[in-house]
Amino acid sequence: xxxxxxxxxxxxARSLPRPAxxxxxLAPALAVVGVLFGGGLALGLVQSLGYLPAAGMSALxxxxxxxxxxxxxxxxxxxxxxxxxxASTLVALAVGVAAALALNRLAGRSRAIQFIxxxxxxxxxxxxAIAVAFLLAPSGLLARGLQGLGLLPxxxxxxxxxxxxxxxxxxxxxxxxxxxxxALMVLAxxxxxxxxxLEVGRTLKADxxxxxxxxxxxxxxxxxxxxxxxVFAYTFGAFxxxxxxxxxxxxxxxxxxxxxxxxxxxxxxxxxxxxxxxIAGVVTAAVALAQGLTQAARRRGAVL
Amino acid sequence: MGVLALDELSIxxxxxTVVRGLTLEVAEGELVSLxxxxxxxKTSVLKxxxxxLAPAGGDVRIDGCSVRGLPPEKRSAVMVFQKPxxxxxxxxxxxxxxxxxxxxxxPAEARRRIRDILELTRLTGFEGRRVHEISGGQQQRVxxxxxxxxxxxxxxxxxxxxxxxxxxxxxxxxxxxDIQSETRVTTLLVTHDQSEALMLSHxxxxxxxxxxxxxxxxxxxFHRPADRAVAEFFGGCNFLTGRLQGGLxxxxxxxxxxxxxxxxxxxxxxAIRPEDILVGGDCDHPIPxxxxxxxxxxxxxxxxxxxxxxxxxxxxxRGDLLPGQPVCLRLPAEKIRIFPPG
Amino acid sequence: MKRLLFxxxxxxxxxxxxxxxxxxxxxxxxxxxxxxxxxxxxxxxxYVLGTAGTQMTEAFTHSVLVAxxxxxxxxxxxxxxxxxxxxxxxxxxxxxxxxxxxxxxxPPLCVAMGLHLWLLQLELAATLAGVVLxxxxxCLPYAVFVMWGVFSNYNLDFEDxxxxxxxxxxxxxWRVMLPLTFPGIVVAxxxxxxxxxxxxxxxLLIGGGKILTLPILLFALMxxxxxxxxxxxxxxxxxxxxxxxxxxxxxxxxxxxxGVW
Numbered sequence: 022x023x024x025x026x027x028x029x030x031x032x033x034a035r036s037l038p039r040p041a042x043x044x045x046x047l048a049p050a051l052a053v054v055g056v057l058f059g060g061g062l063a064l065g066l067v068q069s070l071g072y073l074p075a076a077g078m079s080a081l082x083x084x085x086x087x088x089x090x091x092x093x094x095x096x097x098x099x100x101x102x103x104x105x106x107x108a109s110t111l112v113a114l115a116v117g118v119a120a121a122l123a124l125n126r127l128a129g130r131s132r133a134i135q136f137i138x139x140x141x142x143x144x145x146x147x148x149x150a151i152a153v154a155f156l157l158a159p160s161g162l163l164a165r166g167l168q169g170l171g172l173l174p175x176x177x178x179x180x181x182x183x184x185x186x187x188x189x190x191x192x193x194x195x196x197x198x199x200x201x202x203x204a205l206m207v208l209a210x211x212x213x214x215x216x217x218x219l220e221v222g223r224t225l226k227a228d229x230x231x232x233x234x235x236x237x238x239x240x241x242x243x244x245x246x247x248x249x250x251x252v253f254a255y256t257f258g259a260f261x262x263x264x265x266x267x268x269x270x271x272x273x274x275x276x277x278x279x280x281x282x283x284x285x286x287x288x289x290x291x292x293x294x295x296x297x298x299x300i301a302g303v304v305t306a307a308v309a310l311a312q313g314l315t316q317a318a319r320r321r322g323a324v325l
Numbered sequence: 326m327g328v329l330a331l332d333e334l335s336i337x338x339x340x341x342t343v344v345r346g347l348t349l350e351v352a353e354g355e356l357v358s359l360x361x362x363x364x365x366x367k368t369s370v371l372k373x374x375x376x377x378l379a380p381a382g383g384d385v386r387i388d389g390c391s392v393r394g395l396p397p398e399k400r401s402a403v404m405v406f407q408k409p410x411x412x413x414x415x416x417x418x419x420x421x422x423x424x425x426x427x428x429x430x431x432p433a434e435a436r437r438r439i440r441d442i443l444e445l446t447r448l449t450g451f452e453g454r455r456v457h458e459i460s461g462g463q464q465q466r467v468x469x470x471x472x473x474x475x476x477x478x479x480x481x482x483x484x485x486x487x488x489x490x491x492x493x494x495x496x497x498x499x500x501x502x503d504i505q506s507e508t509r510v511t512t513l514l515v516t517h518d519q520s521e522a523l524m525l526s527h528x529x530x531x532x533x534x535x536x537x538x539x540x541x542x543x544x545x546x547f548h549r550p551a552d553r554a555v556a557e558f559f560g561g562c563n564f565l566t567g568r569l570q571g572g573l574x575x576x577x578x579x580x581x582x583x584x585x586x587x588x589x590x591x592x593x594x595x596a597i598r599p600e601d602i603l604v605g606g607d608c609d610h611p612i613p614x615x616x617x618x619x620x621x622x623x624x625x626x627x628x629x630x631x632x633x634x635x636x637x638x639x640x641x642x643r644g645d646l647l648p649g650q651p652v653c654l655r656l657p658a659e660k661i662r663i664f665p666p667g
Numbered sequence: 668m669k670r671l672l673f674x675x676x677x678x679x680x681x682x683x684x685x686x687x688x689x690x691x692x693x694x695x696x697x698x699x700x701x702x703x704x705x706x707x708x709x710x711x712x713x714y715v716l717g718t719a720g721t722q723m724t725e726a727f728t729h730s731v732l733v734a735x736x737x738x739x740x741x742x743x744x745x746x747x748x749x750x751x752x753x754x755x756x757x758x759x760x761x762x763x764x765x766x767x768x769x770x771x772x773x774p775p776l777c778v779a780m781g782l783h784l785w786l787l788q789l790e791l792a793a794t795l796a797g798v799v800l801x802x803x804x805x806c807l808p809y810a811v812f813v814m815w816g817v818f819s820n821y822n823l824d825f826e827d828x829x830x831x832x833x834x835x836x837x838x839x840x841w842r843v844m845l846p847l848t849f850p851g852i853v854v855a856x857x858x859x860x861x862x863x864x865x866x867x868x869x870x871l872l873i874g875g876g877k878i879l880t881l882p883i884l885l886f887a888l889m890x891x892x893x894x895x896x897x898x899x900x901x902x903x904x905x906x907x908x909x910x911x912x913x914x915x916x917x918x919x920x921x922x923x924x925x926g927v928w
Contacts (some may be wrong), residue, residue, distance in 0.1 A: 037751075057804035061778035127670040137677055167698045202739060224472075261868070282780050282874075300776070307772075316761050
């Protein structure tokens with residue numbers, strides 16, 4: 022239903038209040054973003070270009086960046102981070118959509134189930150990392166359960182799921198945390214415009230599969246694309262979970278950056294910052310894409 | 326082409342039965358309106374016929390066969406909703422062609438049918454437009470086209486004009502009428518707007534308090550309401566109470582011939598419409614009164630006339646009457662509608 | 668029936684991690700491969716609340732203080748900005764949307780590393796104020812987004828009506844705007860609080876190890892390998908988050924949870 026959007030636009034063609042008032046209202050937020058966030062990044066850039074008073078360096082050069090980019094470990098970390106973020110996102114998307122569809126059909130009105138579903142959104146990363154360690158470690162709950170059921174011949178037979186080369190534990194933690202985010206976003210779309218459009222689909226002779234393919238998917242696609250990009254960006258840059266559940270080599274980029282920054286060798290600090298800026302760059306690109314997708318979809322008339 | 330039969334249909338929301346014992350037939354090519362106040366469950370009746378809602382009881386038969394249990398995808402009835410609900414990610418042609426695609430109609434045939442229906446709904450040239458680029462009225466027409474292109478046996482319209490503004494509504498009414506007479510699609514239309522029902526329908530079913538009170542032509546419902554509730558729904562009536570005595574209806578303002586009414590001794594209610602009361606002229610049984618108030622309404626003037634204990638509202642072409650003036654009213658016997666007792 | 672099954676699955680998946688935490692937190696002796704502790708006990712809690720009591724109190728207090736101040740400041744800055752963005756249409760709004768979203772998604776790590784130098788110069792490093800500033804960089808934009816969403820559905824006519832009935836600007840804000848947007852404000856405050864509450868790395872970097880908050884303490888304990896203690900502290904760490912969620916459950920529908928959108 023797109024008419025309301027048009028109506029609102031007419032309403033919102035309300036002219037802005039006096040410029041002074043507008044700027045005044047936006048000022049605190051813009052100041053924080055500009056000074057703290059922008060400033061932080063800018064200062065990071067400056068430091069990664071060599072300005073390090075503590076070590077007596079004040080000349081700017083791109084040496085540190087060059088060194089970072091030439092470091093094979095850096096690229097291994099970058100690739101590994103990309104892989105893990107992508108894999109986690111795709112799994113979370115698939116499970117999230119399925120969960121949203123199931124929620125819509127089976128529990129659309131059950132506040133209890135919806136409440137339980139919201140819990141992971143508020144749980145800090147650290148807590149779920151620890152809990153996943155407790156569950157999936159070789160001496161964890163899952164291993165004990167399998168052995169108790171007789172499915173595991175011995176403790177050693179349990180596959181390595183945390184601090185492992187495939188990042189299974191990390192992925193599990195991220196999926197646990199992100200599925201509700203995606204599911205609730207998709208559910209919101211399904212429950213608003215989705216519900217009525219599906220009735221229209223039914224009366225226009227579309228069967229269950231056709232409704233999913235031709236109505237549900239196109240409706241949720243913009244939200245899904247944007248949500249996926251956001252989840253990717255977030256998992257790409259997150260620290261706590263890989264720090265606890267990741268292996269020492271290759272480590273995910275945020276961990277790599279931190280280790281470099283807090284290294285005893287002060288000269289490693291700019292390299293850590295440089296890595297941090299690379300992370301910021303990837304995340305920014307993903308966010309820009311996500312917003313671009315959302316805005317393009319809105320212009321094409323989709324209701325998000 | 327199809328015949329729709331609702332047999333003792335009842336609709337319930339939880340423990341609340343909102344519609345009961347609804348029995349109505351829509352003949353082939355007919356447009357029947359289900360008229361009633363908002364929130365009376367009319368949309369639910371439509372959804373029950375469409376298959377989007379399970380009735381609490383009764384049966385729905387299309388072309389003689391019961392469709393209970395049949396999902397909407399398999400019924401030959403198509404519903405058009407109150408809001409256009411066009412698919413926002415498709416353009417006009419794709420929206421209209423949706424059902425054809427679902428039924429795997431050959432592309433060439435589909436294109437032809439879409440072209441024809443665009444012409445019928447006066448939307449030729451709009452094929453490529455996106456949904457948010459067209460007006461509300463145009464969206465509603467696309468929604469209608471989307472249903473009609475499937476050539477359904479039964480067309481179900483849920484308050485199709487209520488989302489449009491007043492001036493657009495009149496144009497759409499005429500379009501709807503033209504479309505229905507040209508396609509002769511059997512249509513069940515649901516509305517709370519009396520004038521819409523009166524203008525568009527071959528027959529009207531009035532739904533009040535969950536029950537069908539009267540089914541008949543617009544003329545029947547307007548001029549020969551079955552009971553007081555029906556008359557009150559169409560508004561404006563003057564109501565008189567009295568008793569039948571010796572073949573005459575005796576009420577506060579006089580006695581009138583009451584041919585054909587059999588109910589000796591009972592208290593009865595009668596109604597007469599303001600426009601049926603005549604002012605002045607020769608009459609057998611004049612009713613004297615005094616004008617209390619007048620209101621000029623353009624083609625006619627509304628008068629509030631006190632006739633003894635009763636105040637009558639009269640709609641007259643005469644524009645010369647003033648408050649305080651004595652008048653003589655005439656109530657033609659054939660225009661007095663006496664309701665059966667009970 | 669299907670609904671019960673589905674509900675059970677959801678509850679199981681969500682609550683399983685908590686089960687692990689609870690089991691470990693209340694275990695005294697629990698060796699592999701037993702499924703349940705051989706001996707239950709409160710050793711971990713005695714340690715957490717007793718031996719490490721001062722540390723816990725310090726960490727908890729710092730976390731609450733920082734998160735509360737951050738939440739208050741975030742809402743204070745977020746409401747006016749969200750109002751302008753939600754009510755009015757102007758050029759550059761799309762760009763502004765991206766700019767505001769970045770601080771939330773870009774990891775605080777990147778920002779904290781750069782800010783540290785500056786905060787050192789301002790003598791704000793290793794202070795609670797410095798930590799609040801770093802948290803604010805992510806939490807305030809989040810509050811802006813939530814309030815943006817709230818004001819998008821806000822009917823300005825209510826304010827116009829109040830004004831035409833003679834209300835002063837202050838009255839309008841206090842008696843009309845705030846009550847109408849209260850649920851949104853609660854959500855914004857809640858999420859700002861939670862975001863700050865969960866911050867680990869940014870606090871560590873700016874605090875320089877001198878500021879102790881709950882996540883930092885938790886990390887250290889996890890490193891020590893004492894699972895029951897780590898589990899106990901995790902539970903203490905997560906309870907306020909869950910309590911806050913439960914408290915504002917009435918204000919949260921699935922739509923509102925996605926304040927960002």
